[in-house]
Amino acid sequence: MDTISYVFGDNLYLNITNKCMMACPYCIKHKWANKFNDNDLKLKKEPSCQEVIESIGDPKKYNEIVFCGFGDSLVNIEAVKEISKWIKEHDGKVRINTAGLANRYHGKNVLPELKGLVDIISISLNGSNPKEHNELNRPMFGEKSFDEVLKFAKEAKKHIPKVIITAVELPEFDVSNVKTIANEIGVPFRIRSYLDTKE
């Protein structure tokens, strides 16, 4: 049976799609044969919003409900909106972990649509220039993706209460450059350990 949601620490993680705007070689889909803490995150079929909501139960039981699975949830922006609305109506806290390419992917600014529905957006920025970002993450939009992620982070500040930029400690990747970028944008920076990329 598909893993739609899974508990890790104090949080509940939602796995709503296999699709992603990037093809990172370090992703769990390559590293751990889709498994994260024994949860097989490869979906045979994308769940309906109702199925996701039923898998959550009481949102208040968790510190955060986090959209973060095998793919990038913002590919399915309408589902994120509907599920987040339900979580907020039931006093839960919503975080989205994303590659930061949703505006480019959808060809419009989706961030105003998330206003009031999402508490935290955590944007992964592995790479401190277009070439490095492209090499490390293999994004859909090639080297243009780097500037798109920066634009997305700046725009997110207008609509989401807390915006975080994260970078994974990868071999031969200097995360301190990403910290500088986060400082310039004016958002907190967080390092994620290599084997813990889904937290």
Ligand code: SF4
């Ligand atoms: S952005 Fe995340 S889900 Fe997508 S390929 Fe990279 S690590 Fe995997």
